[in-house]
Amino acid sequence: MNLDFDPKLLEFRKKIRSFFERDYPKDILAKVASGASLTTPEVRKAEMALGAKGWLASAWPKEHGGPGWGIEEQYIFDEELERAGAPTVTPMGVVYVGPVLYTFGSEEQQARWLPGIADGSVGWAQGYSEPEAGSDLASLQFSALREGDEYVLNGTKIWTSAANHADWIFLLTRTSQEAKKQLGITFICAELDLPGVTVKPIISIDGKYHLSQCDFENVRVPVSNRIGEEGKGWTYSQYLLGNERTSxxxxxxxxxxxxxxxxxxxxxxxxxxxxxxxxxxxxxxxxxxxxxxxxxxxxxxxxxxxxxxxxxxxxxxxxxxxxxxxxxxxxxxxxxxxxxxxxxxxxxxxxxxxxxxxxxxxxxxxxxxxxxxxxxxxxxxxxxxxxxxxxxxxxx
Missing domain, CATH: 1.20.140.10 (Butyryl-CoA Dehydrogenase, subunit A, domain 3)
Structure with missing residues (x-):
C-alpha cells in the first residue's frame, strides 16, 4: 500500500512551508511557542496573514472565496501550519458557519458574511450548548420569538468557544415547541455587541480564557439574519457538526x-x-x-x-x-x-x-x-x- 502523496504536490508543500518560514508573523509563532494566549488583535493578525494569501478558508471552493484546493492540498496545508507552530485557525467561521452559509444561505447573506470570514477580519463564535442542553443538544430552550421583521432572542449559551475574540455568533434557537424536539429549531446569527448581550468569561482548568457564557435578554435581530428556513436549524447543525468532528x-x-x-x-x-x-x-x-x-x-x-x-x-x-x-x-x-x-x-x-x-x-x-x-x-x-x-x- 503506497501512502505517499503525488510528486506534483511536493512543489505545493514547498510553497506552503516557505510562506510559514519566511512570511508568517514571527511574533505570533514566538507567542504560541511560549504557551501564552493570543489577544484578539493577535488572533486577527494571524488569521488575516493567511486570508491575504487566500488560504484561511482552505476547504472552500473558489466561487465562495476559497483557494479551490483538493483534499490533498488541504491536508498538506494543515500539516505545514501545525509543523510551523502557527496557531490553529479558529474554526467557528471558516470550518463551521462558512460552509453552512454557502450551502444553505441566501446570496445576500453570502455576500454579507463570507468575505469577512475568508479574509480573517471578522471573528465568529458558536452558540450551541446551554446550561441544560449539552450533549443532548436537541433539548435546547434558547428562544427566538418572531415579532414582525425581527426575532427577539432570550436565553443563555455556555461553553462558547472564541466569544472573547468574536464579532458575531451563530445560534441554534427554539422558534416553536414541537412534539419532536429536533423540530422547531432555527439557525440565527447575531452581533455580539448588540444591546442585551452579555459575554462572561469562563476560566478553564488550564488557566486560560477561551470559553464564555453568553446571556441574551430581549436581543432584537432582523429576520434576514436567519439562515435557511425556520424550523430547519437541526438539519443545518448536523451538516456543521460533520465538519467539526473531522477538524x-x-x-x-x-x-x-x-x-x-x-x-x-x-x-x-x-x-x-x-x-x-x-x-x-x-x-x-x-x-x-x-x-x-x-x-x-x-x-x-x-x-x-x-x-x-x-x-x-x-x-x-x-x-x-x-x-x-x-x-x-x-x-x-x-x-x-x-x-x-x-x-x-x-x-x-x-x-x-x-x-x-x-x-x-x-x-x-x-x-x-x-x-x-x-x-x-x-x-x-x-x-x-x-x-x-x-x-x-x-x-x-
Missing amino acids: YARIGGKRAQLAGIRSIASQIPTGGNQRLIDDNAFAARLSSAQIKVDALEITTLRVLCSVKDGGAPGNEASILKIMATEIAQEITSLFVVAAAEHGNRKFADSVSPEWTGNAAFAAPGVATYFGARAQSIYGGTNEIQRNIIAKHVLGL
Whole structure:
C-alpha cells in the first residue's frame, strides 16, 4: 500500500512551508511557542496573514472565496501550519458557519458574511450548548420569538468557544415547541455587541480564557439574519457538526508534539542519570502513541476522500472525533510524565538551594494536558459519538 502523496504536490508543500518560514508573523509563532494566549488583535493578525494569501478558508471552493484546493492540498496545508507552530485557525467561521452559509444561505447573506470570514477580519463564535442542553443538544430552550421583521432572542449559551475574540455568533434557537424536539429549531446569527448581550468569561482548568457564557435578554435581530428556513436549524447543525468532528485530527500538530517529547526524553539529565527514552514503559507508551497517530492519519484520509461534491463528512466523522481526542489526551499525558521525571532527576542532582524546578517545556506542557481533558467532552461527548457509530454507521 503506497501512502505517499503525488510528486506534483511536493512543489505545493514547498510553497506552503516557505510562506510559514519566511512570511508568517514571527511574533505570533514566538507567542504560541511560549504557551501564552493570543489577544484578539493577535488572533486577527494571524488569521488575516493567511486570508491575504487566500488560504484561511482552505476547504472552500473558489466561487465562495476559497483557494479551490483538493483534499490533498488541504491536508498538506494543515500539516505545514501545525509543523510551523502557527496557531490553529479558529474554526467557528471558516470550518463551521462558512460552509453552512454557502450551502444553505441566501446570496445576500453570502455576500454579507463570507468575505469577512475568508479574509480573517471578522471573528465568529458558536452558540450551541446551554446550561441544560449539552450533549443532548436537541433539548435546547434558547428562544427566538418572531415579532414582525425581527426575532427577539432570550436565553443563555455556555461553553462558547472564541466569544472573547468574536464579532458575531451563530445560534441554534427554539422558534416553536414541537412534539419532536429536533423540530422547531432555527439557525440565527447575531452581533455580539448588540444591546442585551452579555459575554462572561469562563476560566478553564488550564488557566486560560477561551470559553464564555453568553446571556441574551430581549436581543432584537432582523429576520434576514436567519439562515435557511425556520424550523430547519437541526438539519443545518448536523451538516456543521460533520465538519467539526473531522477538524479534530490535527495530524501535523500531534506529530510535532511527539517529536518534542522524544527529544525531551532523549536528553541526559544533569548528573548523567538514565535517559527517560531508555525506560521501557515510557518508550512503549511513546511508540504506541505514534502508531495511533499513523492510524488516525489513514482513517482521516479515508473519511475525507469519501466526501463528494463539497458535502460534509457523514457519521463516520464520529470515529475521528473519538480517535483524535483520545490520542491528544495520551500525548499530553506523556508531556506530564516527561516534566515530572525531569523535575525529579534535576532536584535529586541539584546541590544548589536556588534550584527552580522544571525546564521551559513543563509549564505549557502541563497547561496543554489540562486543556486536553475537555476534548472528549466538547463537540459531543465521546460516549455520544459511540452511540452515533452504533446506530448510524453499524446499524445496531
